[in-house]
Amino acid sequence: MPVASSPPLHQLHAWQAATLLAHRELKAVDLVRACLDRIAERESDVQAFVHLAADAALARARELDAGAVRGLLHGLPFGVKDLFDTFDLPTAYGSPIYANQQPLADAAAVALCREAGAVLLGKTVTTELANMFPGATRNPHNPAHTPGGSSSGSAAAVADGMLPLALGTQTAGSLIRPAAFCGVVGYKPTHNRVPKAGVKSLSETLDTVGGFARSVRDVALLGAVLTGDARLADPAAFERATAPRIGWCKTPEWAQADADTQQAWAQAEKLLAEHGTPLVLPDGLTGLVAVQKAVQAFETARSLSHERLHHSRQLSAPLQSLIADGLAISGETHALNLQATARGRQQVRALFNDCDVIIAPSSIGEAPAGLDGTGDPLFCRSWTLLGLPCVHLPFARGRTGLPVGLQLVGAYGDDHRLLAAAHWVHQRLAG
């Protein structure tokens, strides 16, 4: 087994491990054990998990090693944000209200991964009800900094080599932001291409299931299973990927990007100079951050009606404040915001006449210092509202040495083209 000796097993990319596993050149039980060893070594610093399923994962890995190859994720360990129900592990949604809740069924996305042969290693930390109040997780690059949120544990665990793949969700910036802060690839699929059954619902208009890995090909493998679209993981698509036409979109919020994101932007411009043209958002697509905030607050406040009415003392102050903001918005205003969202989703299609993908900031900059917040999702809000697929690409370092990167945004439903383009772009950026 010469391939597995370098790099260490726990650092293998998912698609590399998947190839070895499918060819029986690597045992699932060895990969699981390597990940568990890494977790044992690092978890006290990173605190990515709320539950580990070590024994069950080893047993499942042995089963898989003894049987036929199940699917695209055969033998790959994965982590699941504790916002997804799991039939064999408690699911608390990051809230004391649901401490020790034991669901009867897996969330659909979890079941699809297991069906494809993935091995559930554990549940990862989410912020409280996938909102702003942080969990215990620290940034694996510097434990004094936030890993971002709300999919904090999933991003940190993948970044730290504890897992090759992990599931998360995004309502504002909960996939792309922690991917940026932890320096991994984060993938938010087109809105509603991945089933949300069994995921705690906050905002129907915004909530999107996605995941993290350490390369574009890895998230594409996960994406193929989650969407059922085999094109996403077609090896030929990556091998023959050619230069995409890139729309360079600094967004109307560019003034809030700090020196680190500006530096990453300049670096990308230099490396990809001949590919694409600047893209200025037309009127109608410039005020979407405010619309996204209002839609999120309105829908979250109402989705959490039971919690608000029965358990308000167990909700954090920031979440109570968001709920209060949401309750202050009238249903009439919300209808207008939904209509504005529908118009935006229609209008944005034309942008992709002149480019294949849009490049845009992922975050204001590096992960902020401190563990009392998870950073600002500012640069993700509009793309989430528009329902477009997004991939965060890590490739730079900020002033304090923490990861920085940019995101690529694709056309609605064009996830396969976005991922092939992201693979090409990431190779140029990350070398």
Added chain:
Amino acid sequence: MPVASSPPLHQLHAWQAATLLAHRELKAVDLVRACLDRIAERESDVQAFVHLAADAALARARELDAGAVRGLLHGLPFGVKDLFDTFDLPTAYGSPIYANQQPLADAAAVALCREAGAVLLGKTVTTELANMFPGATRNPHNPAHTPGGSSSGSAAAVADGMLPLALGTQTAGSLIRPAAFCGVVGYKPTHNRVPKAGVKSLSETLDTVGGFARSVRDVALLGAVLTGDARLADPAAFERATAPRIGWCKTPEWAQADADTQQAWAQAEKLLAEHGTPLVLPDGLTGLVAVQKAVQAFETARSLSHERLHHSRQLSAPLQSLIADGLAISGETHALNLQATARGRQQVRALFNDCDVIIAPSSIGEAPAGLDGTGDPLFCRSWTLLGLPCVHLPFARGRTGLPVGLQLVGAYGDDHRLLAAAHWVHQRLAG
């Protein structure tokens, strides 16, 4: 209390009862008792409920009578399709897989109704996982006929005077069809205006929470609470409602409407002759029934992944067949179907330049004889896919004396205008 003596309390419309309750001219406990008496008298024939909460409802009614007026639904009994989680009653989703499941929280829509003062009387029968395999409920007009589905118990209970209000959901035609078959008003709000948190998820693109009552003003009262849009229940809007411009849309499926629906259509044309013009759907909006079927099958098959993988023997043959159909659709085809849906939702907006509301068939005809199916949602599929708000208006009788009617369809997010128009139209049709 002279008003309450005629009609009998259990037949009061929700808005009439709400007015009396708010003015303390009617006690919630008396209204609840009247509904419970009606249920005791009729439930063995209709079989609308899976759980009754008689004692809890009476206790809650006494509490409400003793306290301040809570909101728009103060003191009104309501029923909830057993697809919605309830913290105080088991929730089985119409499936043996979830027999005796006890959720920790109310679905958001249930919590919003309770917050507005409504009294939960019980959980109503749903077909298996809100699909085609029927529950025990019979049509209250003729127990040898189906009540329709999947919101079977909610529609039948309201039709039979057991409840003034009930919650349901629609993925294909699960609100409008049972409303048509049972002869009540059914309201499907604009897609995603009502939170789905805590409702068993089948298809993100299609699932919509709505409800049943015995008048348009009643469903509007419920709708105002569910959407948070006070305009829906503004009494002045109903009083000053004027003739809407009606687009008469027989739909491309008109050839499948039977003599009863054709007769209802002719009757409506006669009564509303001067209001509006025929509307022929443009290319791009004519093939949506097939798209809706494929989207529903694909998303349902994947949403029910856990059930399929762990409990397939507890799924009915028709549901297994739908799941097999869904699994046979590729993710690539589904992406095209989602793009077609997005284009349709955009294209349909122009139809409302020339009309305020569309009138269209609700069902093929009367409720079919037999209890082994729930009828065909054919005439609801396209409007559900388009995400438009719909109201079923009962006003005619078919050949065997069962109810028949038509639906009004509004523009996206224009629920308040649709409901005001529906009130005006229903008064002309039902006299």
